[in-house]
Amino acid sequence: MKYxxxxxxxxxxxFHRDWPLAWRSPAPKSHYDVVIIGGGGHGxxxxxxxxKEHGITNVAVLEKHRIGGGNTGCDTxxxxxxYYLTANARFYEHSLRLWEGLSQDLDFxxxxxxxxxxxLAHTHADLENQARRGNAMRLNGIDALALxxxxxxxxxxxxxxxxxxxxxxxxxxxxPRGGTARHDAVVxxxxxxxxxxGVDIIHDCxxxxxxxxxxxxxxxxxxxxxIGAGKVGIAAASHSSVVAGMAGLRLPIESHGLQAMVSEPxxxxxxxVVTSDAVFCCVSQSDKGELVIDGNVDGYNSYAQRxxxxxxxxxxxxxxxxxxxxxxxxxxxxxxxxxDMSMDGSPIIAKTAxxxxxxxxxxxxGGFKATPGxxxxxxxxxxxxxxxxxxxxxxxxxxxxxxxxxxRGAGPTPWLH
Amino acid sequence: MLLIQCPFCGxxxxxxxxxxxxxxxxxxADPAALSDDKWNAxxxxxxxxxxxxxxxxxxxxxxxxxxxxxxxxLSHEVVSSWALQPAKTA
Numbered sequence: 215m216k217y218x219x220x221x222x223x224x225x226x227x228x229f230h231r232d233w234p235l236a237w238r239s240p241a242p243k244s245h246y247d248v249v250i251i252g253g254g255g256h257g258x259x260x261x262x263x264x265x266k267e268h269g270i271t272n273v274a275v276l277e278k279h280r281i282g283g284g285n286t287g288c289d290t291x292x293x294x295x296x297y298y299l300t301a302n303a304r305f306y307e308h309s310l311r312l313w314e315g316l317s318q319d320l321d322f323x324x325x326x327x328x329x330x331x332x333x334l335a336h337t338h339a340d341l342e343n344q345a346r347r348g349n350a351m352r353l354n355g356i357d358a359l360a361l362x363x364x365x366x367x368x369x370x371x372x373x374x375x376x377x378x379x380x381x382x383x384x385x386x387x388x389x390p391r392g393g394t395a396r397h398d399a400v401v402x403x404x405x406x407x408x409x410x411x412g413v414d415i416i417h418d419c420x421x422x423x424x425x426x427x428x429x430x431x432x433x434x435x436x437x438x439x440x441i442g443a444g445k446v447g448i449a450a451a452s453h454s455s456v457v458a459g460m461a462g463l464r465l466p467i468e469s470h471g472l473q474a475m476v477s478e479p480x481x482x483x484x485x486x487v488v489t490s491d492a493v494f495c496c497v498s499q500s501d502k503g504e505l506v507i508d509g510n511v512d513g514y515n516s517y518a519q520r521x522x523x524x525x526x527x528x529x530x531x532x533x534x535x536x537x538x539x540x541x542x543x544x545x546x547x548x549x550x551x552x553x554d555m556s557m558d559g560s561p562i563i564a565k566t567a568x569x570x571x572x573x574x575x576x577x578x579x580g581g582f583k584a585t586p587g588x589x590x591x592x593x594x595x596x597x598x599x600x601x602x603x604x605x606x607x608x609x610x611x612x613x614x615x616x617x618x619x620x621x622r623g624a625g626p627t628p629w630l631h
Numbered sequence: 632m633l634l635i636q637c638p639f640c641g642x643x644x645x646x647x648x649x650x651x652x653x654x655x656x657x658x659x660a661d662p663a664a665l666s667d668d669k670w671n672a673x674x675x676x677x678x679x680x681x682x683x684x685x686x687x688x689x690x691x692x693x694x695x696x697x698x699x700x701x702x703x704x705l706s707h708e709v710v711s712s713w714a715l716q717p718a719k720t721a
Binding site: 524 | 668
């Protein structure tokens with residue numbers, strides 16, 4: 215069913231009791247051409263583009279809980295492509311272009327709002343680094359504007375720009391086309407789009423093992439029985455290492471906790487995404503009026519989905535130092551997500567050493583904005599059995615070959631990316 | 632908040648420590664002799680278990696010594712800790 219003003223009017227007549235379910239909940243078949251492990255944004259987007267771009271519709275997406283209930287459900291919803299390194303810049307820019315047409319493509323309002331993503335500069339070194347990154351972005355065809363101090367002050371009036379500010383602000387780098395989207399809508403839109411093209415979305419179906427015959431994967435053992443598969447792709451985010459381990463693979467991934475928090479809702483006060491790399495803090499205001507805040511990872515391996523107090527205190531302290539008016543707000547919710555941190559801070563969308571087994575992981579804390587591009591590239595990699603030009607650099611063997619894509623230059627210390 | 636037992640100083644708050652990563656991957660004795668694949672396996676690949684995990688911590692705000700800690704990544708329980716012997720190689 216196409217959502218439109220007419221379907222809305224027709225259903226208003228029946229008091230909205232007759233809307234069809236947006237997707238089915240089928241029992242798994244015994245065999246699929248492609249099985250995707252993980253029903254978050256990336257897994258569902260992969261299934262959608264497999265069906266839409268490559269005509270592969272005999273596909274199952276397996277999710278151990280409910281779809282979109284993991285990291286997709288608790289991220290800070292920021293969309294941007296302000297990367298320095300060419301491989302990242304081109305990939306994330308492709309993703310951003312998909313975001314720009316996503317509501318029309320899915321016939322589902324994902325509420326993408328390009329309100330601008332502003333990185334603050336606190337030192338002259340920050341300014342020079344931003345000029346370098348901004349120029350690199352523009353060379354890659356991405357919008358970037360260097361703002362001076364008065365321009366930052368007029369764009370974000372609540373920032374502390376006083377002479378005694380804890381973190382003096384000298385300027386900033388703005389990507390006007392960046393912004394935010396509604397995370398649940400992205401999940402529901404991709405699920406509905408994939409389902410209407412014949413993909414089976416199977417929730418409450420945990421993968422417990424992967425059956426192999428030599429170098430081939432035959433299928434997956436699940437809590438709903440064995441499911442045979444022509445090809446298997448994993449988009450399991452924090453549990454990538456666990457799932458890949460079932461097939462006997464070790465990944466260059468560590469799982470780390472990251473906290474995101476939301477304040478009580480207030481009237482519109484912040485019409486941009488404001489981030490500071492120097493103090494590791496990122497703030498935006500949701501459409502409901504809540505201030506959405508996050509910082510850096512907690513700093514040690516964790517699968518716990520809850521955070522620690524020292525990092526929480528540091529992130530909130532940084533937010534209040536930047537925005538003194540936040541000090542009287544109360545936090546309503548705190549979520550701990552588990553990030554699949556790769557060894558160079560960049561993702562992996564690649565074939566593995568096994569013939570028909572593919573991995574999509576290493577999203578660190580940048581997975582949400584990548585959702586459309588990740589699904590698009592992963593679908594291409596699975597369908598064609600080779601990467602697309604856009605994800606050709608995001609291989610597993612780049613670590614062996616010394617071709618790490620290390621945006622931050624931190625080396626193989628995942629908790630510092 | 633973690634309470635980590637420093638073998639030299641006793642139980643101390645997590646904020647006194649710095650994290651040093653997986654302790655289950657001993658540094659190769661002769662790195663130059665390794666193939667690229669074996670070097671990559673040591674440098675980058677991890678077991679990354681959901682459960683008990685051996686890891687390195689430095690008591691950076693205390694005695695500044697490196698220690699080993701066995702900790703559960705699902706519950707955050709600190710299971711045990713020990714003083715590191717002079718560098719082990721494999």
